Amino acid sequence: MRALLADVWASPTGRIGMVLTAAILLFITFGPLVTPNPNLLAVQAKFLPPSLAHPMGTDNLGRDLLARAAQGTRAAVLIAVAVVALSSVIGALLGVIAGLLGGWIDRAILIIFDIISAYPPVILAMGIVALYGTGASNLLLVVTILFLPQFGRMARAQTLSLRNQPFVDAERILGLGTARLVTRHLLPNVVGPLIVLASMNVPVVITIEAGLSFLGLGVQPPQASLGTLIKDGYIYLDQSWWPTIGAAAILAITTLGATLFGEALRDASDPKRKGGFQ
Amino acid sequence: MSVDPGAGVILSDLRVRFATRAGSYASVRDVGLTIGSGRILGLVGESGSGKSTVALALLGLLAANATVETGSLQIGPDTYDLATPGAVTALRGRKIAMVFQDPFTALNPVFTIRAHLEEGLSRREPGLARAEKQARMVQALADVGLDQPTQRLAQYPHHLSGGMRQRVAIAMALLAKPDLLIADEPTTALDATVEAQVMQQICALRDRIGCSVLLITHSLGLVTGYCDDIAVMYAGEIMEHGPVARVAASPKHPYTKALLACEIGIDEPRNPDARTTRFRIIRGDLPDPLHLPTGCIFAPRCDFVIAACTLSPPPLIAQPDAPDHLVRCLRAGEVT
Amino acid sequence: MTEASITVTDARVSFGRVQVLKGVSLLVPAGTCFGIIGESGSGKTTLIRAILGLQRLQSGQILLSGKPLQPGRTGARLRAMTVQAILQDSTASLSPRRRIGQLLDEVSEVLAEPKDATRARAAALFDRLGIPAAVTDKYAHQISGGQARRVCVARALLMRPRVLIADEPTAGLDVSVQGDLLNLLQEIRVEHNLTLVVVSHNLAVIRQIADQAAVMCRGEVAEVGDAAQVFDAPQSDYARSLLAAWPRLHKPANL
Numbered sequence A: 001m002r003a004l005l006a007d008v009w010a011s012p013t014g015r016i017g018m019v020l021t022a023a024i025l026l027f028i029t030f031g032p033l034v035t036p037n038p039n040l041l042a043v044q045a046k047f048l049p050p051s052l053a054h055p056m057g058t059d060n061l062g063r064d065l066l067a068r069a070a071q072g073t074r075a076a077v078l079i080a081v082a083v084v085a086l087s088s089v090i091g092a093l094l095g096v097i098a099g100l101l102g103g104w105i106d107r108a109i110l111i112i113f114d115i116i117s118a119y120p121p122v123i124l125a126m127g128i129v130a131l132y133g134t135g136a137s138n139l140l141l142v143v144t145i146l147f148l149p150q151f152g153r154m155a156r157a158q159t160l161s162l163r164n165q166p167f168v169d170a171e172r173i174l175g176l177g178t179a180r181l182v183t184r185h186l187l188p189n190v191v192g193p194l195i196v197l198a199s200m201n202v203p204v205v206i207t208i209e210a211g212l213s214f215l216g217l218g219v220q221p222p223q224a225s226l227g228t229l230i231k232d233g234y235i236y237l238d239q240s241w242w243p244t245i246g247a248a249a250i251l252a253i254t255t256l257g258a259t260l261f262g263e264a265l266r267d268a269s270d271p272k273r274k275g276g277f278q
Numbered sequence B: 001m002s003v004d005p006g007a008g009v010i011l012s013d014l015r016v017r018f019a020t021r022a023g024s025y026a027s028v029r030d031v032g033l034t035i036g037s038g039r040i041l042g043l044v045g046e047s048g049s050g051k052s053t054v055a056l057a058l059l060g061l062l063a064a065n066a067t068v069e070t071g072s073l074q075i076g077p078d079t080y081d082l083a084t085p086g087a088v089t090a091l092r093g094r095k096i097a098m099v100f101q102d103p104f105t106a107l108n109p110v111f112t113i114r115a116h117l118e119e120g121l122s123r124r125e126p127g128l129a130r131a132e133k134q135a136r137m138v139q140a141l142a143d144v145g146l147d148q149p150t151q152r153l154a155q156y157p158h159h160l161s162g163g164m165r166q167r168v169a170i171a172m173a174l175l176a177k178p179d180l181l182i183a184d185e186p187t188t189a190l191d192a193t194v195e196a197q198v199m200q201q202i203c204a205l206r207d208r209i210g211c212s213v214l215l216i217t218h219s220l221g222l223v224t225g226y227c228d229d230i231a232v233m234y235a236g237e238i239m240e241h242g243p244v245a246r247v248a249a250s251p252k253h254p255y256t257k258a259l260l261a262c263e264i265g266i267d268e269p270r271n272p273d274a275r276t277t278r279f280r281i282i283r284g285d286l287p288d289p290l291h292l293p294t295g296c297i298f299a300p301r302c303d304f305v306i307a308a309c310t311l312s313p314p315p316l317i318a319q320p321d322a323p324d325h326l327v328r329c330l331r332a333g334e335v336t
Numbered sequence C: 001m002t003e004a005s006i007t008v009t010d011a012r013v014s015f016g017r018v019q020v021l022k023g024v025s026l027l028v029p030a031g032t033c034f035g036i037i038g039e040s041g042s043g044k045t046t047l048i049r050a051i052l053g054l055q056r057l058q059s060g061q062i063l064l065s066g067k068p069l070q071p072g073r074t075g076a077r078l079r080a081m082t083v084q085a086i087l088q089d090s091t092a093s094l095s096p097r098r099r100i101g102q103l104l105d106e107v108s109e110v111l112a113e114p115k116d117a118t119r120a121r122a123a124a125l126f127d128r129l130g131i132p133a134a135v136t137d138k139y140a141h142q143i144s145g146g147q148a149r150r151v152c153v154a155r156a157l158l159m160r161p162r163v164l165i166a167d168e169p170t171a172g173l174d175v176s177v178q179g180d181l182l183n184l185l186q187e188i189r190v191e192h193n194l195t196l197v198v199v200s201h202n203l204a205v206i207r208q209i210a211d212q213a214a215v216m217c218r219g220e221v222a223e224v225g226d227a228a229q230v231f232d233a234p235q236s237d238y239a240r241s242l243l244a245a246w247p248r249l250h251k252p253a254n255l
Helices: A002-010 A012-034 A065-101 A103-118 A121-132 A136-163 A166-174 A178-214 A226-235 A242-269 B051-059 B113-124 B130-143 B162-176 B192-209 B220-226 B244-249 B254-262 C044-051 C072-082 C100-111 C115-129 C133-137 C145-158 C175-191 C203-209 C227-232 C237-245
Strands: B007-020 B023-036 B040-044 B066-075 B078-081 B096-099 B180-184 B212-217 B229-234 B237-243 B317-319 B322-327 C004-015 C018-029 C033-037 C059-064 C083-086 C163-167 C195-200 C212-217 C220-226
Touching (some): A002 A012, A002 A242, A012 A242, A065 A103, A065 A136, A065 A178, A065 A226, A103 A136, A166 A178, A166 C072, A166 C083, A226 A242, B007 B051, B023 B051, B023 B237, B051 B066, B051 B180, B051 B212, B096 B162, B113 B130, B162 B192, B220 B244, B229 B244, B229 B254, B237 B254, C004 C044, C044 C163, C044 C195, C072 C083, C115 C145, C175 C195, C175 C203, C195 C203, C212 C227, C220 C237
Parallel strands (some): B040 B212, B096 B180
Antiparallel strands (some): C004 C018
């Protein structure tokens, strides 16, 4: 893992991704501690341009935008990490079981994946929100389900190639049961590529969260989200342009950093992309 | 290296350097081979001996982290400098043909047998009439012993067994009419009965077009069975080079002698109590290519080692009674 | 006649429409070395996979030490305590993400033996087989091929099996080291009173170490009997052609 991160650092885009990701992590960890209460109303101070007291200015209710951006980014990153963690773990388990056992279990799991992939994400999200209401937990559920097939299919493909490896036979010959075979010998070999896929999916989830929140289907007020910040700023664009630009810039930096980092991680973990060195 | 005027192909002073994370080292050092026209030279060596690197250097197909430092290839009257990038590219498919180890990947699965044969034929003899081309290809497949050659042309590689695919590869070589055929472990993936058939086809091809054949193998059985000359490689150097009949009957290098002793013969007497049967091995491991011994590279594993062996690398020199039998050992005269 | 260690009766296996085992019957007497030879596609690998419980039979029966094996976990455990195997590629048959010591600990789980007891037996075996003790802290890719082969042998022996199956023990090995594993098998065979089943395409090896040998061809047993008989006076045409095709050393060059 350490060598992998060193390889990421060695590539120029990977280094940019690592720096941006580290900056965002610092921002969401310490941002809420050093900024004012993001929900503190101050109507007399609305639409203030950026200043020392309010580095990103204030919104239509006089709330500090830097504080709201920190809160929103933190929510977005936490949701993204939770979604990716949940869907990768559940997806990996389903995928390994499908690949190892084969037969009708394999077919049933694949059909479930196909059904999920067949729905356009936003339509599916709208449907679930219409049925169960809006909110962060429903958003989490929707996006987790949406991402299951990707992780599941990858874990299944990995397992299919592992299944014929001599060590799987060797463990069976030793008398090891299926549960131990999966948890001890198969999952650890699937984890590497899954982590890479997960890191590449974090920015995708952040964008989806922002999009759904922009549409009012995600995080609900007064809780801040990058999506709602952009939307609120958009409504008052004629009175102040900085709320939209600021929130959009943070969204761009977050997704760009995570994407560059994920891509560099993928390249570094793929032996075929490294030169001819033995 | 003594130059035999009648030799078809002479490789001399081949030195290949590999760059790795741990450092760079010469994996093949001062390798010379002499293959007379119409003769088969068996290049024998164990894993890590560098025998496949020699083949890839001859074809200009080395990996990106390998460079040919020195080496020249003489084919008939022409000499090519292997250290010049691209020097042998034009020779592939014309003067040099190749039969690879894995018959399952050496043919392109999306092309028919006809496409494989046609490619080489069109390079060798452009502007050949269609009917003539067809006749040549059918004849080539028949020559390597494939039944229904006309129908085979329309088939894809996956329709054929491993042995049949190697026959197609030999047919491709036959159409290219090379001066040098390189066969890199051509039968390793095949069963013994098929192995014999494929080797007979390689011999037949040699007889038909009179080319020199370089057979790269780890099997001494194949070399003593089918080759005229033998070259034994160990850790990147030629240890012994000479006529098979001579070398197999009385090896002059301790490594050759040990290798021959390790081979388990099918006709050797059988121990009445099988439980007590034991096999010979060569003790020790290959030297680390980054830290080669100062003297003879085989000295740490050698049964004949003396103090002088560890001082400086012994030269490859001709035996007093046979100028074509070269041995890299100080005690060659004493090995019996 | 001694007791039978493995009895295979009319074993049949098909993959799709291809019959891989067409009714194979074999009897491996306890305490002998039984060689199974055949070319690729002969069904020898499928046969031993069936004996090891990795391949289900369509029909027929396999008895280990006279007893049929029960399906499920108990059956798998009993089978593992009776028959163990060394696969062709030793390094690849050690799970890549677990340390050698962790792989040895699995033996104690399957045997329901205290970890310390297994480790103590492993230490003694490592000593006997010449494996450095430090190997237990390493991963498969960090040890040499020779050490990996010995670790696989040690792990199999820790199960205290009565039968040891060696699948293509010399395939992919250089001539200078193939004898190393064969000598080891010969020694442990006597020391642990094992029935040894060696599956190989290498006729010369089987001829030297087997008491009895079976020649398989296209899913059937072409010939079976005492090794001396099978190799020196083969009865079947197939065995004769196989022996004739085997490359011979010192044969005069192709003149």
